[in-house]
Amino acid sequence: MPSTLPETELHNPQTAKTPLDPHLKALENEAIHIFREVAAEFDKPVMLYSVGKDSSVLLHLARKAFYPGRVPFPLLHVNTGWKFAEMIAFRNDIVKKYDLDFIEHINPRGKAENVTPFTHGSALFTDIMKTEGLRQALDAGGFDAAFGGARRDEEASRAKERIYSFRTPEHRWDPRAQRPELWNVYNGMIRKGESVRAFPLSNWTEVDIWRYIQVEDIPLVPLYYAKERPYIERDGMMILAEDPRLELLPGETIQHGSIRFRTLGDFPLTGAIPSQATNLEEVIAELEIATVSERQGRAIDRDQSGSMEKKKREGYF
Amino acid sequence: MTVSATAQATEVTTGTVTAFPAVEPTRAVRDTRPLRLITCGSVDDGKSTLIGRLLWDTKAVKEDQAATLRRDSGKQNDLGLPDFALLLDGLQAEREQGITIDVAYRYFATDKRSFIVADTPGHEQYTRNMATGASTADLAVLLVDARTGLLEQTRRHATIASLMGIKQFVLAVNKFDLVGYDRARFEQITHEFRELAISLGVRQITAIPMSALKGENVVYDGKASMPWYEGQTLVEVLELATVRSAQTVGFRLPVQRVSRPGESFRGYQGTVAGGSVKPGDSVVILPSGMVANVTKIITFDLVRNAAVSGDAITLVLDRQVDVSRGDMIVSLESQPQVGLDFEAHLVALQSEGIQPGRRYWLKSGSRRQRVTANPFSQLDLKTGNWHQRTGVLAMNGIGKVHLSFDENAVFDAYEHNRTTGAFILIDPDTNNTVAGGMITAKRSSVTGLRSDETRVVLSLPADLADQLMATELFSRRRDETDLLRMTASEASQIFEDAAGGI
Numbered sequence: 001m002p003s004t005l006p007e008t009e010l011h012n013p014q015t016a017k018t019p020l021d022p023h024l025k026a027l028e029n030e031a032i033h034i035f036r037e038v039a040a041e042f043d044k045p046v047m048l049y050s051v052g053k054d055s056s057v058l059l060h061l062a063r064k065a066f067y068p069g070r071v072p073f074p075l076l077h078v079n080t081g082w083k084f085a086e087m088i089a090f091r092n093d094i095v096k097k098y099d100l101d102f103i104e105h106i107n108p109r110g111k112a113e114n115v116t117p118f119t120h121g122s123a124l125f126t127d128i129m130k131t132e133g134l135r136q137a138l139d140a141g142g143f144d145a146a147f148g149g150a151r152r153d154e155e156a157s158r159a160k161e162r163i164y165s166f167r168t169p170e171h172r173w174d175p176r177a178q179r180p181e182l183w184n185v186y187n188g189m190i191r192k193g194e195s196v197r198a199f200p201l202s203n204w205t206e207v208d209i210w211r212y213i214q215v216e217d218i219p220l221v222p223l224y225y226a227k228e229r230p231y232i233e234r235d236g237m238m239i240l241a242e243d244p245r246l247e248l249l250p251g252e253t254i255q256h257g258s259i260r261f262r263t264l265g266d267f268p269l270t271g272a273i274p275s276q277a278t279n280l281e282e283v284i285a286e287l288e289i290a291t292v293s294e295r296q297g298r299a300i301d302r303d304q305s306g307s308m309e310k311k312k313r314e315g316y317f
Numbered sequence: 318m319t320v321s322a323t324a325q326a327t328e329v330t331t332g333t334v335t336a337f338p339a340v341e342p343t344r345a346v347r348d349t350r351p352l353r354l355i356t357c358g359s360v361d362d363g364k365s366t367l368i369g370r371l372l373w374d375t376k377a378v379k380e381d382q383a384a385t386l387r388r389d390s391g392k393q394n395d396l397g398l399p400d401f402a403l404l405l406d407g408l409q410a411e412r413e414q415g416i417t418i419d420v421a422y423r424y425f426a427t428d429k430r431s432f433i434v435a436d437t438p439g440h441e442q443y444t445r446n447m448a449t450g451a452s453t454a455d456l457a458v459l460l461v462d463a464r465t466g467l468l469e470q471t472r473r474h475a476t477i478a479s480l481m482g483i484k485q486f487v488l489a490v491n492k493f494d495l496v497g498y499d500r501a502r503f504e505q506i507t508h509e510f511r512e513l514a515i516s517l518g519v520r521q522i523t524a525i526p527m528s529a530l531k532g533e534n535v536v537y538d539g540k541a542s543m544p545w546y547e548g549q550t551l552v553e554v555l556e557l558a559t560v561r562s563a564q565t566v567g568f569r570l571p572v573q574r575v576s577r578p579g580e581s582f583r584g585y586q587g588t589v590a591g592g593s594v595k596p597g598d599s600v601v602i603l604p605s606g607m608v609a610n611v612t613k614i615i616t617f618d619l620v621r622n623a624a625v626s627g628d629a630i631t632l633v634l635d636r637q638v639d640v641s642r643g644d645m646i647v648s649l650e651s652q653p654q655v656g657l658d659f660e661a662h663l664v665a666l667q668s669e670g671i672q673p674g675r676r677y678w679l680k681s682g683s684r685r686q687r688v689t690a691n692p693f694s695q696l697d698l699k700t701g702n703w704h705q706r707t708g709v710l711a712m713n714g715i716g717k718v719h720l721s722f723d724e725n726a727v728f729d730a731y732e733h734n735r736t737t738g739a740f741i742l743i744d745p746d747t748n749n750t751v752a753g754g755m756i757t758a759k760r761s762s763v764t765g766l767r768s769d770e771t772r773v774v775l776s777l778p779a780d781l782a783d784q785l786m787a788t789e790l791f792s793r794r795r796d797e798t799d800l801l802r803m804t805a806s807e808a809s810q811i812f813e814d815a816a817g818g819i
Contacts (some may be wrong), residue, residue, distance in 0.1 A: 022350045023349065023350060023351055023430075023431060025350075025627075026350040026627065027351075028629075029588060029627055029629045032629035036573040036574055036586050036587070036629070037683065040642050040683070063617065064618075065629070067617040067631070068576070068584070068615065068631075069577070069578035153424045159423065160419045160420070175419070178419065179749055179750045180445060180448075180449045180666045181449060181750070182449050182452040182453075182739070182741055182750075183736065183739045183741075183753075184453075184588075184736070185680050185682070185741045187680065187743055187748070189678065190748060202422075203422070203433055205424045205431070207426070208431075
């Protein structure tokens with residue numbers, strides 16, 4: 001049997017691009033290895049796709065890992081109903097462009113009970129719409145492995161997480177009973193109902209993500225680049241003021257300025273930063289002299305130290 | 318990070334630095350792979366302070382993280398710096414107990430290179446965590462307190478690190494300010510350590526006098542306090558260290574999955590675990606022993622004309638052969654060992670230990686198969702000596718075991734290849750990872766043969782032997798043969814001894 005690439009698959013889009021430096025190449029190789037290992041070992045994997053920059057890199061690596069085949073698992077977006085509008089438009093384009101299997105889930109209980117970040121507070125809102133929503137979606141799909149874009153440099157409890165992170169049938173993470181992980185030999189043995197969260201980007205840092213996006217020319221939601229946008233200041237955060245559901249409190253006024261986002265999530269909970277960086281080079285330049293970590297704009301991490309660990313134990317990513 | 322920061326260092330030693338080190342934009346040029354290192358030391362050797370100092374002085378700690386630190390610690394040390402340990406111990410239990418209970422990974426970078434630190438606990442009962450951290454490390458930083466010098470724990474850590482295949486060591490003689498920057502003290506500790514390292518067969522050692530607390534000889538130099546020290550800072554040593562590579566010359570591709578996007582295409586996907594490959598090369602599929610030629614090496618970006626160790630690729634062969642996940646595609650001329658019996662070093666990771674005769678799952682690369690492990694020797698970490706001992710290998714114990722497989726297994730010796738010589742054992746009842754192992758040798762297949770079978774022992778020039786072994790006939794019966802490589806004089810000695818014995 002002749003082994004040839006299908007004609008239509010023989011695309012060679014980026015031969016002229018700058019080759020990856022050995023540092024990024026090593027990270028890319030490791031991530032591809034993890035993707036292939038999980039896809040081969042588990043019955044029903046899924047990839048969590050949050051539309052952000054880490055998810056965009058994760059998706060790019062998945063396409064590389066399985067080329068010339070399709071990505072052999074669906075993408076799952078756990079929506080809260082409060083994402084930036086530009087994120088949803090971008091997401092729909094990507095799914096179509098890359099011919100991906102796609103699942104969207106919004107917690108029906110949260111929707112029915114009208115859970116919002118304004119009425120329930122960020123902690124409860126996140127718990128219901130994200131953590132509970134994720135558990136519902138994973139149970140409904142019967143997924144035994146879920147890829148996520150988490151990185152160990154993001155937060156202290158993440159620094160201790162394995163690349164294959166074991167979860168009980170209730171999706172719980174027990175940081176004290178993690179399986180040892182030696183070399184690049186991953187233990188994917190689980191019982192029925194148990195699952196694994198797999199993190200191909202574990203060893204990437206924020207700078208790596210941005211440099212990879214630059215070299216690989218990965219499309220991103222435009223909110224990552226600075227532009228004149230309307231915003232309000234609330235609790236020390238700059239909140240984008242585009243969505244009609246945002247009600248101004250006494251004393252708040254809509255301001256305009258050149259702002260961008262370092263991370264993307266729910267618009268009422270994700271703060272912007274003032275910036276003039278309108279393209280990737282400028283974003284990276286800003287980043288390399290930045291003195292504040294990227295999660296600083298995230299309301300959910302600020303409740304208390306160790307709040308991420310608590311959420312993760314309960315099934316949050 | 319080129320260090321001409323005497324001013325910075327002086328500032329630090331005067332204890333006035335509470336602000337961030339000066340922020341200067343750096344253009345990251347990463348012309349090397351990230352260096353992976355492990356830090357080991359006893360509980361009070363200042364390991365957390367050292368890592369905190371590395372992160373701090375390379376600007377890997379951001380302001381909001383520092384603010385959280387200050388808020389959480391409520392106290393600062395006498396240099397006005399936050400308690401670095403809180404930066405590192407991320408789990409609630411660790412904060413509550415004030416100890417590190419698990420391996421954590423830290424990231425920092427200079428303008429020359431980036432680094433991944435496996436931060437492991439110092440307590441004796443956490444040998445298993447250290448082994449885990451050491452499994453991927455290129456280099457080990459061993460901390461000692463300048464006042465106490467080498468401890469039993471130092472030997473323990475050095476032994477584990479060297480067993481796990483680490484060849485480069487840095488001895489960080491910390492808290493050097495507390496011995497008055499005494500040069501003689503430094504030389505005494507360094508001398509003791511060299512003797513230890515030599516006994517372990519480790520040759521690449523750099524000793525550095527340092528004060529992690531004051532930031533001397535970590536990122537910035539300590540010339541103000543130790544003008545006599547002409548050597549490198551820790552970061553300079555790390556920037557120049559080499560990353561481990563698969564030492565074997567032979568091509569190795571453990572097959573992770575078979576890609577069949579269409580009827581006409583079949584590709585074998587995996588990460589090259591040693592050697593290199595190019596179109597036209599002849600390869601053998603193990604354990605079946607079938608031979609084929611490589612026609613294409615495919616990646617997303619381009620069809621490549623070669624792939625080397627570390628590359629994640631898709632390989633296309635010239636004929637239809639039976640290849641599935643768990644098989645290994647290897648070069649014809651330099652093949653790994655195939656057999657039912659191997660010997661290995663084992664680190665027991667769970668409280669049940671390793672039970673003789675019990676059947677475990679063994680996973681190596683992408684291959685998983687049943688095995689029994691019978692311990693026959695155990696390492697005394699206090700003395701570094703091996704003792705004959707059968708029976709259960711208890712948690713945190715390091716032993717030598719016989720591995721017996723139901724079906725042929727494929728390995729290189731760990732000292733030749735840290736990927737194809739490494740494996741984990743999985744308990745079939747709990748599914749937990751219970752041991753990490755390193756193949757030392759294939760057990761002589763001669764023992765499994767009838768003793769009256771006629772055998773021929775040949776001594777050949779290496780190039781002739783390689784050509785013979787590259788033939789299809791030899792390759793098919795490879796596991797009936799034994800091979801030892803040695804110098805001509807060693808070989809002639811063996812023949813002389815054998816002739817004398819008969």
